[in-house]
Amino acid sequence: MEPILTTKGVNKFFYEPEKFQVLKSIDLTVNKGEFLSLVGKSGCGKSTLMYVLSTMDTDYEGELQIAGQRLTGKSQNELAAFRNAHIGFVFQFHYLLPEFSVLQNVMIPALKLNRYSRKEIEERAMTKLKMLGIDEHARKASSKLSGGQQQRVAIARALINDPDIIMGDEPTGNLDSYNTQLVFDIFSELTHTYKQTIIAVTHDDEFANKSDHRVEMSDGRIVKS
Amino acid sequence: MNRQSLKLSMEIARVHLVSKPKQTIVAMLGVTFGIGMFIALVSLMTGLNNFTEELTMTASPDIHIYQEETSSRKSILEEINPDGLNLVYHQKPKNETTKIRNAREIARLINLDARVLGTSPLVSSQVFYNYGPVQLNGTILGVDILDEDKLFDLRSKMKAGRLEDLLSNHNGLIMGKGLAKKLNVALGDRVVVTTPLGTTITLKILGIFQIGIGVVDNVRSYANISTVQTILQKDQSYITDINVKLKDRNLAPLVASELQSKFIYKSEDWQAANATYLTGSMIRNIITYAVSFTLLIVAGFGIYNILNMTIYNKMKDIAILKAMGFAGVDVKNIFMIQSLVIGFLGGIAGLVIGYGLSFLISKAPFNGGDIISLDHFPVNFDPMYYVVGIVFGVSTTAVAGYMPSRKASKVDPIEILRGQ
Incomplete structure (x- = not known):
């Protein structure tokens, strides 16, 4: 098994309203192709950990390494470029840009990365949309789609740059059971067929139990792994 | 920053502007109004200033040399006993003529200066023009009319008659239009002039x-000089003033002080003679710029405001990006x-509106009355002000846009993404 993400002794403090240690020496290894779910009660620090792993939160002690690169201590601009190429995000809400069409929303991270020509990017975006069964909506405004469809567009957007890891913060938190099942199936298919690494924060036990690797947190520590 | 990122930012900016057309247009109208008014105001004000400056220049020479009768001088006592304790009470001027001695020679010497375009020696006198019992x-100015023409371009100001007719007629006169109207006389009529000495002379209007x-x-x-010398009963060397025209009008104060120290006689430059006009012109300029800049600010x-609101509404988009x-x-x-596009397009529209307003103003009838002969507002269409307008408009929007844009760049995505 090849590790894609490792952390060593990650500590994090909140200073407002008073000093409080939210993460306590987290050592975590995520292997390539693994579908990992982070679970725990509200306030246990699972979301905070995920934002540290996402590179967006740089205010922590310890060390973070993704895809062989040490990311601790890099500048915000370097981290932004890293996220663009290596990490895809799916949040509780879809966060699609309302003024743009479905296809444009999926294309934006790839246009930013600028690895392929515009035409190739469009083809790749269509392929991802087809894979998720929403290619017939490609030209519609993103706001005209249903909640489940929008979340699938967000997944297509996360996939467009072939990231090393997809990170999800409650990716099914705002979906009904039908769409939750659909998103879960997509995630399993991605890991099993395409060897896509996925880290998802969830409080949905059913969802977590069906994932490959369930990591449970409590009071800022990993208690069950 | 690479070109592709900039292109992508431009594309997103374009979509933002186009998807909220009303808001974009309102923001642009602010700039349009500011720049339009700036152009209209500046065009009218500088037009008026240039017009009055030109008028003033045609009426006053660059340098005017004359004998200042009341110039204060040291008393004889102070001259012969400079270190003594002298008290001279209320010294009066002595009885001198206002004549400039050796005036033709002085004029010839001034003409040799490379900065001087021409000189015109003249005899001036207060007179009464008789209109029946009134x-x-x-x-009345006794001049060499051709020299005077060289200085003031009189030929183009002639409403009737010719300058040359004066040369061949010793008892002729070229009269101001307003004066002729008051005296109810026309070309070829005769007018009786009373001199300060009490003598009268009849002159023909040429x-x-x-x-x-x-x-x-x-x-x-x-x-003619000789005519005025005759009615004043003076000899041929009697000259009271010398007018000087320079190649560069702005050198006048410098040249005037040189001439004064060289020839003793009072030399007055046009800036000193027209100080009120220059102050007025400066104040008008200050007001114009103050009002225009206020509008643009x-x-x-x-x-x-609009960008701040847009950014507030787009927090989620910024976070996900x-x-x-x-x-x-x-x-x-x-x-x-976005703000530069608003500034630039709004500014261009402002220039068009400003030009339109200036054009309308330049066609508006305006009666200057007896003071100045004017039937339309003079408007300046100098392209320089259009360049100033667009540059200032775009820089104002750049400054106004910079603060909200910087705020947007500092948005912490975690706060937005996990806050919900």
Whole structure:
């Protein structure tokens, strides 16, 4: 098994309203192709950990390494470029840009990365949309789609740059059971067929139990792994 | 920052502007109004200033040399006993003529200076023009009419008659239009002039001129030097003033002080002679710029507000863009481009509106009355002000857009993304 993400002794403090240690020496290894779910009660620090792993939160002690690169201590601009190429995000809400069409929303991270020509990017975006069964909506405004469809567009957007890891913060938190099942199936298919690494924060036990690797947190520590 | 990122930021900026057309247009109208009013105001004000400056210049020489009768001088006692304790009570001027000694030689010497375009020695006198029983106060200038023409371009100011007719007629006169109207005389009529010595002389009107300023046209006549010398009963060397025209008018104060120290006689430059006019012109300029800049700054606040609101509404979009790998500068560019586009397009529209307003003003009838001869507002269409307008408009929007854009670039995505 090849590790894609490792952390060593990650500590994090909140200073407002008073000093409080939210993460306590987290050592975590995520292997390539693994579908990992982070679970725990509200306030246990699972979301905070995920934002540290996402590179967006740089205010922590310890060390973070993704895809062989040490990311601790890099500048915000370097981290932004890293996220663009290596990490895809799916949040509780879809966060699609309302003024743009479905296809444009999926294309934006790839246009930013600028690895392929515009035409190739469009083809790749269509392929991802087809894979998720929403290619017939490609030209519609993103706001005209249903909640489940929008979340699938967000997944297509996360996939467009072939990231090393997809990170999800409650990716099914705002979906009904039908769409939750659909998103879960997509995630399993991605890991099993395409060897896509996925880290998802969830409080949905059913969802977590069906994932490959369930990591449970409590009071800022990993208690069950 | 690479070109592709900039292109992408431009594309997102374009979509933002186009998807909220009303808001975009309102922001642009602020700039348009500011720049339009700036152009209209500046065009009218500088037009008026240039017009009056030109008029003033046609009426006053660059340098005017004359004998100052009341110039204070040391008393004889102080001259022979400079270190003593002298007390001279209320010294009066001595009885001197206002004549400039050796005037033709002085004029010849001044003409040798490379900075001087021409000189015109003249004899001036207060006279009364008789209109039946009524006597009108005025002046008569004895000049070499061709020299005077070289200085003031009299030929183009002639409304009737020719300058050359004066050369061949010893008892002729070229009269200001306002004065002729008051005396109810026309070309070829005769007018009786009373001199300060009490003698009268009848002169024939050979021409009528109009400079365009009431204070000149309503009182002044030109005659030959010898004619005026005769009516004043003076000899041929009697000259009271020398007018000097320079190649560069702005050198006048310098040259005037040189001439004064060289020839003793009072040398007055046009800036000193027209100090009131110059102060007025400066104050008009200050007011124009103050009003225009206020308008543009108000427009800038409008843009600041609108961008702030846009950014507030787009917090979620900014957060996801940053999560997906947009650097702070990319986000800043998205909003800076929007404000620059608003500033540039609004500014161009402002220039068009400003030109339109200036054009309308230049066609509006305006009666200058007896003071200045004017039937339309003079408007300046100098392209320089259009360049100033667009540059200032775009820079105001750049400053107004910079602060909200920087705020957008500093948005912390975690706060937005996990807050919900």
